[in-house]
Structures are given as structure tokens and as C-alpha cells.
Amino acid sequence: MFVGRKRELAYLEERFKTGKPELIILYGRRRVGKTELTKEFLRKKRGIYYLAEKLPENLQLKKLSEKVIEFFDEDIITEFSNWEMLFKYLASKHDRYILVIDEFPYLIEREPGIISSFQKGWDEYLSNSNVFLILTGSSVSVMENSVLGYKSPLYGRRTGQLLLKQFPFNEIGEFFEKKYGFDDLLKIWGTLGGVPFYLEQFDSDLDYYGNVMEKIYNQNEVLFAEAEFLLNDELREPRNYFAILRAISLGKRKLGEIINETGIDKSSIMKYISILNLLGIVEKEVPVGEDPLKSKKGLYRIADNFFRFYFRYVFYYKDLILTDQRERLLSILKDTENQFFALTYEDFARSAVMWISGSNYFEIGRWWDRNAEIDLVGMNREEKRILLGEVKWSERPVTTDIFAALREKAYLPRWDEFKEKEYAIFSRSGFTKALVDEAKSDRSLMLFHGDKRVV
Structure with missing residues (x-):
């Protein structure tokens, strides 16, 4: 079952429809779904999927050659003797097609010089072809340094990049x-x-x-x-x-x-x-x-x-x-677990600030000093707005005392530059009637029970 990734698929589809040659770098930590994403993208299109392995260069080239020859189903040599021959052949194809090389770091791990062959292949052949080339990698450090980095032979060649992240909550x-x-x-x-x-x-x-x-x-x-x-x-x-x-x-x-x-x-x-x-x-x-x-x-x-x-x-x-x-x-x-998952709930609340009331808070995080701590702070310095919040993963409803303490922290001298103040309280177990009534009369206060806003 393929789940989610609508934005990532839409991005790839948009690039594919241009008809232009593409070199897309797709990377992210292991198990995050890069292979499934590329296979879903390939599902109804003409394309070649090749998973690189930790093998010597000649065997890598041989295995990729076999995939290419099988895909185009032409009566030609059984394999290409060097990378240039392969790229020249790929560039000769007139119809649009996709080539995915999964785990590209494995390809260059033993032979770093291969990346220079790809640079030459792109510059001299593929950049004027109908190929949609995707290079994926799970080693973030290798992809950012050896493929995307300034010193990489491929620097400046990519036409797009996609860092695949974990699913949000x-x-x-x-x-x-x-x-x-x-x-x-x-x-x-x-x-x-x-x-x-x-x-x-x-x-x-x-x-x-x-x-x-x-x-x-x-x-x-x-x-x-x-x-x-x-x-x-x-x-x-x-x-x-x-x-x-x-x-x-x-x-x-x-x-x-x-x-x-x-x-x-x-x-x-x-x-x-x-x-x-x-x-x-x-x-x-x-x-x-x-x-x-x-x-x-x-x-x-x-x-x-x-x-x-x-x-x-x-x-x-x-x-x-x-x-x-x-x-x-x-x-x-x-x-x-209550102490452990309280931190998880705080992470959730900070991510939720992105969609709270459509507000644009550009600095979001936790704040503390020697005397006080605030679970959630979102700031918009240009508009002089600030959001302050408390996050409670407890089994008891939150009372008005929590809001009173939060509002008191809002008037610390360090927040003087912010003229408009909003408040948000997240609670696993809901709120007392008194706090709900207060929120109904105070438009600056928002209450969230679990992940849903109640006031």
C-alpha cells in the first residue's frame, strides 16, 4: 500500500511533463520511502529502475547495462564497455523515459571517479536528451557532500532536488x-x-x-x-x-x-x-x-x-x-511513559503552530531561563506578534491557574517588543469548564484537546 507523498509525487509529475532533460537528486534517511516513491512515480510510465550495490565498477556497469538493454529491447551488444558508451546510447533515444539509480552512494563508494563520468555523461550527452534521471541516496552526508556539494563534479548540474522527510504526525x-x-x-x-x-x-x-x-x-x-x-x-x-x-x-x-x-x-x-x-x-x-x-x-x-x-x-x-x-x-x-511522551506532545504542539489560526510565526520553539520556562513560543517580529503556549500531557483537565501563570510570563521584559499576544494551551485530558468559559470570552486564548481546537 502506497500512502501519502502527494506533494512529492506532484513535484515529480510537474517536472516530468515539461519534457525537458532532468537530473533530480532525491535523498533522505534510510527507510523513509525513497524507493517506494520512485516506484510509484514509475508505475504508469516508461522507465528503468536500477538498485546500485556495493560492487566493483565493472560489475555495476554490467548490471546497469543489462537493465538498459532489456528495457529498450534492441539487438545490440550485451553490455557497454564504459560509462560514456552507456550515456551516449541513452541520449540517442527519442521518446521520454525515466532512469532511476537507487542508492547512488553505493555506486561511487568504491570508485569516487565514477561521479566524474556522470558529470561528463550529463554535460556531453544527457543534458540534450529526453531522459528523466533520478539519483537517490540514503547516506545524507554522501549526497550533500559528494553529489550536491560545491566541490562535487555534479555541482550545478542538477535540475532539481528533493529531501524526503519523515511523515508528519x-x-x-x-x-x-x-x-x-x-x-x-x-x-x-x-x-x-x-x-x-x-x-x-x-x-x-x-x-x-x-x-x-x-x-x-x-x-x-x-x-x-x-x-x-x-x-x-x-x-x-x-x-x-x-x-x-x-x-x-x-x-x-x-x-x-x-x-x-x-x-x-x-x-x-x-x-x-x-x-x-x-x-x-x-x-x-x-x-x-x-x-x-x-x-x-x-x-x-x-x-x-x-x-x-x-x-x-x-x-x-x-x-x-x-x-x-x-x-x-x-x-x-x-x-x-507520561514523562517520555510529554516531550512528544510538545513537539506536536510546536509543529501545530504552523496551522494555528492561519498565523505566520517564523520563530517557533521552547524558551527558558533560570527563573521561568515556556513550552511553546512562536514569534513574528515584523508584525510584533507573539504566541505563548503550555502543553500538558497529564490525566487531569487543565485549570484556569495554568492560563494565569502563562499570561504572567507573557509580560516578562524580554517580550516587550511584541504588541499583540496570543495564547495556546494543549491538553491531553481537556479543560475545566471555568477555563473553557474564560477562553470563550477572551479571543486571545486558544484551547486544544489532543489535536483538535475546542475554543
Whole structure:
């Protein structure tokens, strides 16, 4: 079942209809759905799909040649002896067709010079042909440096690029035929993120805990070892990355705390953290409105939901799974999940600011100092507007006291430049009647129960 990706497909369709030669770079983390997207795009079109492998150059060229010759079904040589011959042949075709080379980094991993062959092939042949060429890659670092980077031979040749991201929260329900309510969907999102392959592993006939037990706390299932597999495949010295991720998952968010927990020296740890940041696994969080390069309040967090869950509830407890003590581990999850998923709900609320009342808030995040903290702040400096919010993943309705405290924080001196103030409160368990009545009379206050606005 192919789900979502309407905007991405529309983009590819629009480029295809121009009839012009195209070189599209499509990349994103593993399992995010690049292959399924390209196959769906190819489904009703003339095209060649080739999955690169970690093979010597001559074997790569041989296998791709076989695909090309089979597709055009012509009585010619059985393979091309070099890349130039292949590109010259492709350029000779008059009808529009698609060529997808999936996992392009595998093609250039052993022979970096191949990328220069592609540059020459594009410049001399394909740029004047009817080809719609898509190069995909799961190694974000390789795609951004070796393919898209300024020093790459292909720099300036691409006609378009598409960074495929995880599904947002409001689209993951499609994977489960809308069988789950908001609470379960938020937990699933906080556990798996928006990675299609992971979402497809869960069984909509099981509840959230049943899926965790059967699909994650099960050494025979792919999700049990997935995070470590990805890190081992992507990184050198994975042990140090595991240590850093484990430290952050334990709440060691300041750089000094991470250094003390892992024993890795400062000069080395910044290199590891920067790579985790490039991979989209770890990010540095600063109070909204502050310069990330200058702020001294930076805290590190695991930004990828799947890695955050894995290093909190799987990595450290693998022995419980391997010794069939999964029920004990499930109890640990249930005892601590409210604190864990409270952060997921905050992430959801900050993303929801994008569509709140159609307002354009260009700086969105969390804010804190020594004396106060605000879960959600959105700022529009040009229009002098600010949104301040609280996010409560508790089992009790939110009272008027929460709004009173939030409104008090809105008049801190640092917000003096903003003349118009709005408020938003997100609650898992709803609101007291008194707060609902107050929101009805105060148009600056918005209330959201789960993911729906109630006032």
C-alpha cells in the first residue's frame, strides 16, 4: 500500500511533463520511502529502475547495462564497455523515459571517479536528451557532500532536488486505517517517528502495547536491532555514538554532562555530535529567539523519535528482551511513559503552530531561563506578534491557574517588543469548564484537546 507523498509525487509529475532533460537528486534517511516513491512515480510510465550495490565498477556497469538493454529491447551488444558508451546510447533515444539509480552512494563508494563520468555523461550527452534521471541516496552526508556539494563534479548540474522527510504526525493515521485515537497515535509517533517502513511493521489489530511487545521487544523482529544496524552501517566508531545517544536519553543534555557520562574528550565529542546532527538524529536546542551559534544555554536532544525511544527503552534493557523478561520491560515503559511522551506532545504542539489560526510565526520553539520556562513560543517580529503556549500531557483537565501563570510570563521584559499576544494551551485530558468559559470570552486564548481546537 502506497500512502501519502502527494506533494512529492506532484513535484515529480510537474517536472516530468515539461519534457525537458532532468537530473533530480532525491535523498533522505534510510527507510523513509525513497524507493517506494520512485516506484510509484514509475508505475504508469516508461522507465528503468536500477538498485546500485556495493560492487566493483565493472560489475555495476554490467548490471546497469543489462537493465538498459532489456528495457529498450534492441539487438545490440550485451553490455557497454564504459560509462560514456552507456550515456551516449541513452541520449540517442527519442521518446521520454525515466532512469532511476537507487542508492547512488553505493555506486561511487568504491570508485569516487565514477561521479566524474556522470558529470561528463550529463554535460556531453544527457543534458540534450529526453531522459528523466533520478539519483537517490540514503547516506545524507554522501549526497550533500559528494553529489550536491560545491566541490562535487555534479555541482550545478542538477535540475532539481528533493529531501524526503519523515511523515508528519497528521498523516500517520493513514497507515492504520484510522483505527487508533489521538493518544495511541501520538505514542506510535513518539515511538517510530514518521518513517514509513517502521509504521508498516505495526499491526493495527494490536493495541500500542501489544505492538511494542511483538514488534520491538522481540529479538526476531527487524525493529529490535534496527537502530544499531543503521548506526553500524553509517558510521565509524559506532560505540562512541551509542554512548552519546545513551547519555542524552538519560537526560544528560548539557555538553559537560555528556562528556562526564561518556568519558569522551571535548574535541572528539563535538565531531561525533556534528555527525549525529547531520544525520538528523541529534540537535542542539537553544531558547527560541537566541542565536544557536552564540547562545550559552544550548541543550542537546535526540531529535529522531525512533532513536529517542530505542535508546530510552531498548538499548539499555536488551538483556531483559534476550532473557524473555519482556513483561518487566513493558512495566518500565508504562511507569515512565507520561514523562517520555510529554516531550512528544510538545513537539506536536510546536509543529501545530504552523496551522494555528492561519498565523505566520517564523520563530517557533521552547524558551527558558533560570527563573521561568515556556513550552511553546512562536514569534513574528515584523508584525510584533507573539504566541505563548503550555502543553500538558497529564490525566487531569487543565485549570484556569495554568492560563494565569502563562499570561504572567507573557509580560516578562524580554517580550516587550511584541504588541499583540496570543495564547495556546494543549491538553491531553481537556479543560475545566471555568477555563473553557474564560477562553470563550477572551479571543486571545486558544484551547486544544489532543489535536483538535475546542475554543
